[in-house]
Amino acid sequence: MRRSVVLDQIKAVEMVIDLGFGDSGKGVMVDYLCAQNPERSLVVRFSGGHQVGHTVWFEGKRHIFSHFGSGTFRGVPTYYTAQTTFFPPGMLMERQRLTEYNPVLYLDPQVMVTTPYDIAFNRALEQQNAHGSCGVGFGATVERHDDGVPLFAQDLQYAWVVQQKLNGIADYYQRRVSALEPKIQDAYRTELNGYEDDQYIDVCLEATQWIQVRRFDQCVCDVDRLVFEGSQGVLLDQSHGFFPHVTRSYTTSRNAFSFLEQFQVQAQQITLNYLTRCYQTRHGNGPMSSENNVVLVNNEHEANQHNFYQGAFRCGALDSALLNYALDCDRNYHPWPSVQNRLVISCLDQLPEFDIGKLLGELTVSFDEVMGNVSPYSESLGVIQSPRIK
Amino acid sequence: MGNGHYTNEAYIALRTRKSYSSKTRKQIFESRQLDTEMDPRRIQIRESRDSTEHPESLAIIIGLDVTGSMGFVPEDIVKNTLPDLMGSLIQAGVEHPQVLFLGLGDFVYDRAPLQVGQFESSAELLDRWLTRVYLEQGGGGNNGESYNLAYLFAARHTSIDCFEKRQQKGYVFTIGDEPCLGDIPGDVIRRLTPEDQARTVSTAEILQEAQAQYQVYHLHLLHNQASQSEHRKAGWRDLLGQQFIEIEDYRTVAKRIAECVIRDLETQNRCIKSTDQKLTPNGEEIIL
Numbered sequence: 001m002r003r004s005v006v007l008d009q010i011k012a013v014e015m016v017i018d019l020g021f022g023d024s025g026k027g028v029m030v031d032y033l034c035a036q037n038p039e040r041s042l043v044v045r046f047s048g049g050h051q052v053g054h055t056v057w058f059e060g061k062r063h064i065f066s067h068f069g070s071g072t073f074r075g076v077p078t079y080y081t082a083q084t085t086f087f088p089p090g091m092l093m094e095r096q097r098l099t100e101y102n103p104v105l106y107l108d109p110q111v112m113v114t115t116p117y118d119i120a121f122n123r124a125l126e127q128q129n130a131h132g133s134c135g136v137g138f139g140a141t142v143e144r145h146d147d148g149v150p151l152f153a154q155d156l157q158y159a160w161v162v163q164q165k166l167n168g169i170a171d172y173y174q175r176r177v178s179a180l181e182p183k184i185q186d187a188y189r190t191e192l193n194g195y196e197d198d199q200y201i202d203v204c205l206e207a208t209q210w211i212q213v214r215r216f217d218q219c220v221c222d223v224d225r226l227v228f229e230g231s232q233g234v235l236l237d238q239s240h241g242f243f244p245h246v247t248r249s250y251t252t253s254r255n256a257f258s259f260l261e262q263f264q265v266q267a268q269q270i271t272l273n274y275l276t277r278c279y280q281t282r283h284g285n286g287p288m289s290s291e292n293n294v295v296l297v298n299n300e301h302e303a304n305q306h307n308f309y310q311g312a313f314r315c316g317a318l319d320s321a322l323l324n325y326a327l328d329c330d331r332n333y334h335p336w337p338s339v340q341n342r343l344v345i346s347c348l349d350q351l352p353e354f355d356i357g358k359l360l361g362e363l364t365v366s367f368d369e370v371m372g373n374v375s376p377y378s379e380s381l382g383v384i385q386s387p388r389i390k
Numbered sequence: 391m392g393n394g395h396y397t398n399e400a401y402i403a404l405r406t407r408k409s410y411s412s413k414t415r416k417q418i419f420e421s422r423q424l425d426t427e428m429d430p431r432r433i434q435i436r437e438s439r440d441s442t443e444h445p446e447s448l449a450i451i452i453g454l455d456v457t458g459s460m461g462f463v464p465e466d467i468v469k470n471t472l473p474d475l476m477g478s479l480i481q482a483g484v485e486h487p488q489v490l491f492l493g494l495g496d497f498v499y500d501r502a503p504l505q506v507g508q509f510e511s512s513a514e515l516l517d518r519w520l521t522r523v524y525l526e527q528g529g530g531g532n533n534g535e536s537y538n539l540a541y542l543f544a545a546r547h548t549s550i551d552c553f554e555k556r557q558q559k560g561y562v563f564t565i566g567d568e569p570c571l572g573d574i575p576g577d578v579i580r581r582l583t584p585e586d587q588a589r590t591v592s593t594a595e596i597l598q599e600a601q602a603q604y605q606v607y608h609l610h611l612l613h614n615q616a617s618q619s620e621h622r623k624a625g626w627r628d629l630l631g632q633q634f635i636e637i638e639d640y641r642t643v644a645k646r647i648a649e650c651v652i653r654d655l656e657t658q659n660r661c662i663k664s665t666d667q668k669l670t671p672n673g674e675e676i677i678l
Contacts, residue, residue: 050397060581066396089400119401136394136401194405203404 011224013260013267015253017274018233019326021282023313024275025346025373027054027070030229032378033273034071042223043069043078046255048231048247049085050114051138057377067091068103069229077104077221078229080111083255085141086153087114088207089200095210105211106219109154114141115166116200117173120191124177127187142248144172153213156204166197216263226267228256234326245286254333271340272330274367276323277347278354280316290316296350318354320362327365343367344381349374356384425522428493428505430543430582436490438509438550438560444486448560449509449550450479450651451604453492453540455566456505456525463613463640467565468520475644476513482648484655489516492543493523494564497536497571497578504539504582509550534571537564537608538593539582542574544606545599547583553603561654562606563647567617569625570608597629607633607650611640 014033018024034041053064058073067090069078080086086107095103118137126135144150149172151165177188212219230251235241237251253272260267279294294317343363348354360370373381426432438449452472456464472491479487493505507519544562552558570593579588591599600606608630612618626634637646 051394053395062581064395066394087397087400089404090397093400093403094396114397116401116404119397136397192405199404203400 008266009222009224010226010265010267011269013226013228013265013270015228015230015256015270015272017230017253017272017330018251019235019274019276019323019330020233020280021235021286021288022231022233023281023283024233024277025344025376026230026275027056027065028346028373028376028378028381029273029275029344030054030070030227031056031058031073032381033227034074034076035378037225038071038074038076040223041071041074041076041225041227042219042221043071043076044081044226044228044256044259045069045078045084045231046081046228046259047083047249047251049080049112049138049141049249050087050090051085051136052231054229055376063097065094067094068098068105069227071227071229072098072101072103075101076227077106079106079216079219080108080153081216081255081259082108082110082112083249084108085112085114085138087119087136088156089203090114090136091210092203092207104221106216106221107153107211107213109152109213109215110150111153111213112141112145113151113153113156113204114138115151115169116192116195117166117169118144120188120195121173121177123191124184124188127184139248144169147172153211156213157208159201159205162201162204163197166200216259226265228253230256234329235322237329240326240329242287252330252333257333269340270338271342272334273342273344274327274330275344275346276318278345278351279318279347280322282314288314288316289319289322293317294351296347297352299347299350318359320359323359324362324364327363331365340368341365342369342371344371344373345384346373348372425505425524428507428519428522428524430504430506430547431584433506433547434584436506436508436543436548438488438490438548438552440551440555444488444511446552446556447486447488447509447511447550448484448552448558448651449488449490449548449604450560450647451490451492451540451544451548451562452647453494453537453562453564454523455535455537455564455568456493456523457496457535463567463611465525467640467643468523468525471641471644472520473513473517475647476516478644478648479651482652484648484651486511487651490548491516491519491523492540493525494535494537494539494566496534497539497574497582503536503578504543506543506547534569535566536574537566537570538574538596540564541593541596541600541606542579542583542591544604545596545602546585548603550603558658560604561651562600562604563609563650564607565609565611565643567611567613567622569622570629594629605633605654606630607635607647609643609646610634610636611643612636612638613640 016026016029018026030043050066052066054070055062055064056070056073065072114137118140122135122137122140149168151169155161155165177185231249232247232251234252236247238246238248280288280290282288291314294315296315370384371381372384438447440447454464454467475489476487488509488511490509491507495503497503502524505523510516540562550560552560573590573592574596576588576590580586597606608626610623610626637643
């Protein structure tokens, strides 16, 4: 088989992995990496889906990316692998904010598509769990695909096919809901009140005009650099996080490496960018190994992130043992010894007493490079010079 | 990390057939943006001035929640209710109203959290701003909107003759169905206004700042079950007391605004018209 141009050209691979519970600045790091060579880069989303919110500031504007990669401001296209989810109407809504950047989206044919049924089911359950959160159907979508009731990106252009699949999905949830208590059944019905399939199908057809559905080895774009944009954090990974506070996704570099193997990408250089804030942080419920023992300054732009979807924004001192645990977990997936390791520490402006040298002494991985950031902008990301770095 | 804003907005749009009645679906999902003339970042000061035609101008600011958490209501208010506002005010006896329209969003999601018109003395000119305002379709549930941006703008970016020349306070009316966010972070102020040195202010602080020159009211719409819940109203009463007003039928907002203004002018015992008649607090005419 003749291999596509793109695969043989790839020289460098950057992977952006969050070592904690998310919120470590993946968007800013991806934006920074893309800015180095925007014409020759491609962002790859390989875990999570449209539920992520990666914040990037650009020329005084802020955008929270969820259906588009964080390289969008730099004109870098995004590729979604088969392990991700996608909600076409949400993409169109988000695209309105980004039209001037003309964002290009490639979707693997088997990207998992979210429907209003998934969101309704998700929310009906949430009401019972009283998390006060507003789900977007990510977990429900993945579970439905695991249960053998898929809707794929490649289906979207065929209205009749989508309709048949929606019928099956409606039945699937009807069965699931009828096994639950009446209150949830009511909530589910209420959620779908006023919704009709043909509206969704219309919007899906509209969405197909803005996406290119194709296998990675059939993408013809002239790139030599892949920037893998991770989601959430290693401590929320479905196999390494702390059940039940986990996401239905592999948030380590696992999917990124299997993707490189699947398409036999022979990059000369693979760099793992491990991200952490200089303190622990977590949105909403779930365990933290330390909490409320740091005093942050200069974080007013976050003080108001009363995140309705996930609850309170919690902070605690950084725990090197937990970072080592996350690094151990991620090292399960590196078949190549030639991997470069970079540590990226964000929000250093918010905790002036933070001691980088002390942290590096406590970590079990020796990093080739340590970078830090003192603002929410990629312009202030830079390499930290320290005698403690081997 | 997680963020469901666009998904939520799209999901609500899909379930609200009403929002499709006057527009094709494509229009709802088409690209719209903030009109540059209404962009607060470009506005240092909006002025309400006396003129020979309007020697005793009265500054009235109307801030409408256009996030779409109210479904089709903002559109209806903009298209069908506010155009009558000037008429209602004049009919009620406010002789020289100058109305400035604000579209209020939610700075957390910053599509167009604040849109600013100009002080206008005629229905036609006001209408120009109303038709320009960018209305978000869909929208959805987060736990508050940025009504406090109206206080910010009134306090720091307006200059009004009624107060500066005659110590007659102007009026600020915000209209919506959600609680108000607790503060305005400094970076939001720096992002939305020409100010580049601003610190975070609490809603109570910025309200007090606005009240130096304005009487401030909030009209809370009870158009659906969610808006009737106590937590949506909580906070408003503490903030505004008597000047928190619940509205059963959103189509009456123009009338209610006019009533509030007249009643307040009355309590100040001022002549409303330069004719020889007054109204008692009960609305009876007193012929002098």
